[in-house]
Amino acid sequence: MRFGFAALLLAAAAAPTVAQDRKPPASNAELQKEKIEAAYANAPVEEREERSKGAVTVGGQRLPYTATAGTLTLRDLEGKPTASMFYTAYTLDGTKPGTKRPITFFYNGGPGSPTFWLHMGSFAPMRLRTGNPEFIRPAPYDFGPNPYTLLDKTDMVFLDAIGAGYSRPLGDMKPSAFYGTDEDADAFAKAILRYATKFGRWNSPKFLFGESYGTLRSGALAYQLQDRGMALNGVVLLSSIMNYGYRQPGLDQVYLNYLPSYAATAWYHNRLPNRPADVATIVQQARDFAVGPYMSALAKGQDISDAERDQVATRMSQLIGLSPDFIKRANLRIDLPRFQKELLRGSRQTIGRFDSRYTGTDSDAAGERPETDASSDAISGAFIATFSDYVTHTLGYKTDMPYRLSARDAAGWTWNWQHDAPNRMGKQNNPNTAVDLAAAMRANPYLQVLSMNGWYDMATPFFGTENDLGHMMLEPAQRPNLQFTYYPAGHMAYLNPEALAAMKRDLSAWYDRAVSVARSGTPPVAPSVGASEGPAQTPN
Incomplete structure (x- = not known):
C-alpha cells in the first residue's frame, strides 16, 4: 500500500511538468506551412519498379524484353x-x-x-x-x-x-x-x-x-x-x-585541339579552296599541321617573327576556311564562338556547337558570337516531348515530381x-x-x-x-x-x-x-573493330 501511495504522489508531482512540456497548439500559419510541405512531391525512399513488356527485331531476330x-x-x-x-x-x-x-x-x-x-x-x-x-x-x-x-x-x-x-x-x-x-x-x-x-x-x-x-x-x-x-x-x-585542365584561359592546347575539327567543318560547308574528296584527308592534314608548325608557332607567343606568322596564317586559312587577315588579327588563336560566327558570315549564317553541320541565323550578322546553338535548338523539343510521353504512358512511371532537364536548374x-x-x-x-x-x-x-x-x-x-x-x-x-x-x-x-x-x-x-x-583469358594483341571512315587506330 505504501508503494502504491508513493507512486500516486510521484505521478501527481510529475503531472504539471508533463503539461508544461506539451507542445502548444500550432498556429494557422504553421499548419498551412506543414500542409504545403506535406504536399511536396519527393523522391521515394522505398525503391520503385514499374515494369512493362516490349519487343524489337534486330537482324531478323525478334527480341522480347x-x-x-x-x-x-x-x-x-x-x-x-x-x-x-x-x-x-x-x-x-x-x-x-x-x-x-x-x-x-x-x-x-x-x-x-x-x-x-x-x-x-x-x-x-x-x-x-x-x-x-x-x-x-x-x-x-x-x-x-x-x-x-x-x-x-x-x-x-x-x-x-x-x-x-x-x-x-x-x-x-x-x-x-x-x-x-x-x-x-x-x-x-x-x-x-x-x-x-x-x-x-x-x-x-x-x-x-x-x-x-x-x-x-x-x-x-x-x-x-x-x-x-x-x-x-x-x-x-x-x-x-x-x-x-586544357580549357583554362591562357593555355594554347585548346587551339591545337580544335584545329582538325575546324578543318572538318570547313570541308563539310565547302569553304576550302582545294577541297579533298573526303573529310578524313583534310583532318589528317590538320592533325599534322597542329602538332608541327602550329604548335611551334603558338609556343613562341609574342616573339614569333612576322614571316612565320604570315606563313602559319596562310596555311591555317587553307585548312579552316577563314581569311589569313582574320587569323592574324586573332593572334593565330581562333576561339570557338568566333569560328562559329565567321565561317559562314558571308551568307549571314552561324554553325552549331554540338554539331557543326547545323546552321542558324542570328538577328545581328555582324556579331562576335552566335546568339544560340542551332544544333541544340533543332533537337531539344523533340527529345523532351518524346521522353515525357514515353516515360509516363509507355513505361508507366508516374510522379508529381518534375523531371529536371538539368540539375543546374535547382537551387544550390x-x-x-x-x-x-x-x-x-x-x-x-x-x-x-x-x-x-x-x-x-x-x-x-x-x-x-x-x-x-x-x-x-x-x-x-x-x-x-x-x-x-x-x-x-x-x-x-x-x-x-x-x-x-x-x-x-x-x-x-x-x-x-x-x-x-x-x-x-x-x-x-x-x-x-x-x-x-x-x-x-588471353589479353588481345591487335584491334579488330572497324571504323566508319578509316581503320580503328591509336593516335601517335
Whole structure:
C-alpha cells in the first residue's frame, strides 16, 4: 500500500511538468506551412519498379524484353538512405539472376544532365528517329522500335545523375554531397553496385557507356568500381572530354585541339579552296599541321617573327576556311564562338556547337558570337516531348515530381571540380580522369576501351580526345585495348542515321571481342573493330 501511495504522489508531482512540456497548439500559419510541405512531391525512399513488356527485331531476330522504370536507393556505410537515383533498364526476357549476359550502364554528362538524350536517341529498343541536320518538325514525332538497339548484345540501364531527371537527395542530404567530380562518381558507383546486388548481375560482363562529361565520369568510375571489387569488361567513351585542365584561359592546347575539327567543318560547308574528296584527308592534314608548325608557332607567343606568322596564317586559312587577315588579327588563336560566327558570315549564317553541320541565323550578322546553338535548338523539343510521353504512358512511371532537364536548374547548384587522383597523385583543381582510366587498365589487362568520335563535334573535339587518351602512358601490352572510331556526325553522333548504323556495327564487334577476351583469358594483341571512315587506330 505504501508503494502504491508513493507512486500516486510521484505521478501527481510529475503531472504539471508533463503539461508544461506539451507542445502548444500550432498556429494557422504553421499548419498551412506543414500542409504545403506535406504536399511536396519527393523522391521515394522505398525503391520503385514499374515494369512493362516490349519487343524489337534486330537482324531478323525478334527480341522480347522487359522495361523497368524505377529508383535505386543509395545509402552510406551506416545504411542511412542518402539519395534516390532514377533509372530505366531493358533486359532480354529470360534473363535470370546470376546470368553471364552482358550489362551496360549508360549516362549523359553536363555535369548535371539527365540521360534522356542517350536513352531516346541511341541504342535503347525504342528510339526517336532523326535525319538531316535541320530543325526536327513539331509533333507528332517519329518514335518507334530501334533496329540499331544493342539489346542483342547487352542488357541496358540508363541512369540519371542525382539532382537531374527524377533523381534526388533524400532526407537532410545537401546537393553539395553529390555535385562534384568525385561526389558524382561515388553516387554512380553506389548505384551500379546496388543494381548488381539487387538484380543478381555480379557475374555478368559489365560495361560503362558515357557521353560528354559522362566520359570524364567513366574514367573516375572505372577506377572506383575496380577499387570496390567490380572489375569491368569495357568502357565506351562517346564524344569525350577527359581533361578539363586544357580549357583554362591562357593555355594554347585548346587551339591545337580544335584545329582538325575546324578543318572538318570547313570541308563539310565547302569553304576550302582545294577541297579533298573526303573529310578524313583534310583532318589528317590538320592533325599534322597542329602538332608541327602550329604548335611551334603558338609556343613562341609574342616573339614569333612576322614571316612565320604570315606563313602559319596562310596555311591555317587553307585548312579552316577563314581569311589569313582574320587569323592574324586573332593572334593565330581562333576561339570557338568566333569560328562559329565567321565561317559562314558571308551568307549571314552561324554553325552549331554540338554539331557543326547545323546552321542558324542570328538577328545581328555582324556579331562576335552566335546568339544560340542551332544544333541544340533543332533537337531539344523533340527529345523532351518524346521522353515525357514515353516515360509516363509507355513505361508507366508516374510522379508529381518534375523531371529536371538539368540539375543546374535547382537551387544550390555549385560544382566541385576538385578530383582526388589515384595512386597518391594528389588533388587536381581541374580534373583529368584519363589517369584514373589508365590506372584501371594497368591493373586489369582485360579492360577494353572504345573511343567513339564525331568529325563535326565542336563541344568535345576529337583531337582533344586523342591527346587526352594518347597521354595515358600505357605500356605496349595495353595499347591494343584502346581503340578509336570516327563518324560523319557531331557530339550526339547517333543523330545521323548513317553514323548510327556504323556505330552499331562497330559496337557489336567490340562487345564480342571484349567478352571473348575475358572468357579466353588471353589479353588481345591487335584491334579488330572497324571504323566508319578509316581503320580503328591509336593516335601517335
